Amino acid sequence: MTKPANPPVVVSGCHPAPAGSASPPPQVTPTTAMIRTMGLVSAICGLIIVGAYQSTYDAVAANKRIATERAVFKVIPAAKSIVEYLALPAGGIEPRVGAGDTPIAPGAVKFFAAYDERGQLAGIAAEGAAKGYADTVRIMFGYSPSCQCVVGIGVVAMRETPGIGDKIITDKDFLANFKALDAKLSADLATLANEVKTVKHGTKANPWQIDAIAGATITSRAVGKAINDSAQALLPRLVPNLDKLASKS
Amino acid sequence: MNPATTKTWDEFMEGVWRQNPVFVMVLGMCPTLAVTVSAVNALSMGLATLFVLVCSCGLVSMMRKIVPKEVRIAIYIVIIATFVTVVDYAIQAISLALYDALGAFIQLIVVNCIILGRAEAHAAKNPPLPAMVNATGMGIGFVIGLFALGAVREILGAGSLFGVSLFGPDFQPWVIMVLPPGGFFVLGGWLLLFSWIERRKQRRLTEATQNA
Amino acid sequence: MHETAFQIFVNALLANNFVLAMFLGLCPFLGVSGRLDTAFPMGVATTFVMLVASLCAYGLNLLLGYFHLEFLRLISYIVIIASSVQLVEMVLKKYSPVLFRALGIYLPLITTNCAVLGVALFQTAREYDFVQSVTFSVGGGLGFTLALVLMASVRERLQLSNVPDLAQGTALSLMLAGILSLSFMGFAGLGG
Numbered sequence: 001m002t003k004p005a006n007p008p009v010v011v012s013g014c015h016p017a018p019a020g021s022a023s024p025p026p027q028v029t030p031t032t033a034m035i036r037t038m039g040l041v042s043a044i045c046g047l048i049i050v051g052a053y054q055s056t057y058d059a060v061a062a063n064k065r066i067a068t069e070r071a072v073f074k075v076i077p078a079a080k081s082i083v084e085y086l087a088l089p090a091g092g093i094e095p096r097v098g099a100g101d102t103p104i105a106p107g108a109v110k111f112f113a114a115y116d117e118r119g120q121l122a123g124i125a126a127e128g129a130a131k132g133y134a135d136t137v138r139i140m141f142g143y144s145p146s147c148q149c150v151v152g153i154g155v156v157a158m159r160e161t162p163g164i165g166d167k168i169i170t171d172k173d174f175l176a177n178f179k180a181l182d183a184k185l186s187a188d189l190a191t192l193a194n195e196v197k198t199v200k201h202g203t204k205a206n207p208w209q210i211d212a213i214a215g216a217t218i219t220s221r222a223v224g225k226a227i228n229d230s231a232q233a234l235l236p237r238l239v240p241n242l243d244k245l246a247s248k249s
Numbered sequence: 250m251n252p253a254t255t256k257t258w259d260e261f262m263e264g265v266w267r268q269n270p271v272f273v274m275v276l277g278m279c280p281t282l283a284v285t286v287s288a289v290n291a292l293s294m295g296l297a298t299l300f301v302l303v304c305s306c307g308l309v310s311m312m313r314k315i316v317p318k319e320v321r322i323a324i325y326i327v328i329i330a331t332f333v334t335v336v337d338y339a340i341q342a343i344s345l346a347l348y349d350a351l352g353a354f355i356q357l358i359v360v361n362c363i364i365l366g367r368a369e370a371h372a373a374k375n376p377p378l379p380a381m382v383n384a385t386g387m388g389i390g391f392v393i394g395l396f397a398l399g400a401v402r403e404i405l406g407a408g409s410l411f412g413v414s415l416f417g418p419d420f421q422p423w424v425i426m427v428l429p430p431g432g433f434f435v436l437g438g439w440l441l442l443f444s445w446i447e448r449r450k451q452r453r454l455t456e457a458t459q460n461a
Numbered sequence: 462m463h464e465t466a467f468q469i470f471v472n473a474l475l476a477n478n479f480v481l482a483m484f485l486g487l488c489p490f491l492g493v494s495g496r497l498d499t500a501f502p503m504g505v506a507t508t509f510v511m512l513v514a515s516l517c518a519y520g521l522n523l524l525l526g527y528f529h530l531e532f533l534r535l536i537s538y539i540v541i542i543a544s545s546v547q548l549v550e551m552v553l554k555k556y557s558p559v560l561f562r563a564l565g566i567y568l569p570l571i572t573t574n575c576a577v578l579g580v581a582l583f584q585t586a587r588e589y590d591f592v593q594s595v596t597f598s599v600g601g602g603l604g605f606t607l608a609l610v611l612m613a614s615v616r617e618r619l620q621l622s623n624v625p626d627l628a629q630g631t632a633l634s635l636m637l638a639g640i641l642s643l644s645f646m647g648f649a650g651l652g653g
Contacts, residue, residue, distance in 0.1 A: 029317035029318065029319060033317055034317045034319060034320050037312075037315055037316055037317055037320070037324070038320060038323070038324065040315075041312070041316075041324050041327055041328065042327065044308075045327055045328060045330075045331035045536065048331050048332075048335060049331055049334050049335065049532060049533065049536065050532075052334065052335040052338045052339070053334075053338055053532040056338040056339060056341065056342040059341075059342035060338065060341045060342050063341065063342065063344075063345045064345060066345075067345045067346075131464065131468065133649050135477065136464075136587075157349065161424065161428070161649075162406070162407070162422070162424050162427055162428075163422060163424045164424075275491070275631050276488075278484070278487035278488060278491070279484050279485055279486070279487050279488075279575040279579075280484075282484040282487065283483065283484035283485075322543075323540075323543065326539055326540070326543060327536060327539075327540065330535055330536040330539045330540075331536060333535060334532065334535050334536060337535070338532070352586070353579065353582040353583055353586060356535050356578070356582050357485075357575050357578060357579060357582070359535065359539055359578065360539075360574065360575050360577075360578050362488060425643075428646065429481060429482045429483075429484065429642045429646070430639045430640070430642040430643040430646065431639075432484065432639075433635045433636065433638045433639030433642055434635075434636065434639040436635050437632045437633075437635035437636040437639060438632075440631055440632035440635065441627060441628060441632045444627055444630075444632065445627055448626075448627060
């Protein structure tokens, strides 16, 4: 058995030779034959794709619903069921019809009304996102109408440095910020009375400030900004309509 | 073993070991490095690729007689993209968490060089059964490669394997291993190891022939 | 959340460099980075194709969204990218033979480059609008070029130095890429 001294490492072999570069074909295939074959292949492939899409549709939709519910239940522990709503740009809210992939109207903000087992409003959950250290940090936060404050956060997606930035899900002192983070509206209900803001580690003085994790300030700040941006857009539209949500319809 | 089985076995082992797509041919690098931050991700990515590889090679091989030479690459790509879409939906249906972890790299299986390479080099010239055997071998070789990377990166970078902690709470994880540079380093390390083994085998062989 | 075009550009170029942080387009990165004078045209050609792919994907998204055919997205992307590359090649050949000679041989290879399909998939996943898509693809392409040029320069220098036989070839390139990637991590948080 003979073997080459070095196994050939074919990196450039990644790419197939372009179709045209083959040596002149023995006979030229008529155009109709090409089109016929391509049509046949497309038909078969189309059938396979549609079949796969149809047969997984229900399972995928169910999975997505469960994932959303789990994220909401995490930030509002008392919740037992959720209803998805849109807060419209003109003010006012409406239940979102056709959940899933249907695009939402521009400017509308999505949020979830969470109800406890008696069908009473347990809290509001909404998503927020801001640029973190490595990539966008997407979070879900729970808002309690009774204390007008943020009562919990969960991370939806992030790519922060493991062991540093990802402390935002584990660090107890950091999570303690979100037991009752003040998010009151100003008197005219147009904006938050005090901007939710992340401050340097150990300098938190007010209930609307978030004490950053030492060494992970950028990620902590992203969480604060995500909550603030989302709350500024959502709460002025939501709070005047809270009575519509009081119990599950 | 009768000759036919030997040949099939040979064809199978070629992809698994002698022509291992990750360690020997260094193909399909994008998913290899991007998703191998944990053993579970690596294994699922490997299995998804295996499925696409076997199905596409089977279909390409079945159609090899009617596909005109001029448009073959386009047809192969369409076939591969079809099966990737199927896998994409299947993973969404099985586990959304896994789908989020693998992200766009499931769809990027389409441009994985291994699959197009196999379709062009082997499946287009052989009947369905040998083509699928060969593809399975390659696919399993790819799974092994991904798993080797993912396991090392998870053990060193998080101190665990399949999410089970190995060294207890006092272990300080080598965070760099689960970050992008770690992918390059671990794969480089594996390649060094393989070339060292190959080199040693070579030397033994020459010594043996000189003694004889 | 709204990212400004500048943030997207800086992130795609440096902090989330396509090759060194997201592992897209590694085949040409390892295959064509041996010499500086091939690495640069390859990078430019890829940037160009990424821009075209991004524009096509944006248009295609509108079309698929209109007909509610999102499940055909992947297959249409790959077909559109492959044919637009062919088209670009033909147009270049006819109207700019000089440019064609410089970039032409790389164009067919780029069809199967992960970075090109990646740019289309990522801009869809992040729901970028038109301007954002364009900056993302240009930034990503320039980032790819930057990584390729850096790698090629280092490898050219390495040819003069004494490397153990065992580490020659791809293993060495990977280690180099790891070190480059490590240094690019320093850019993280830049586009905050």
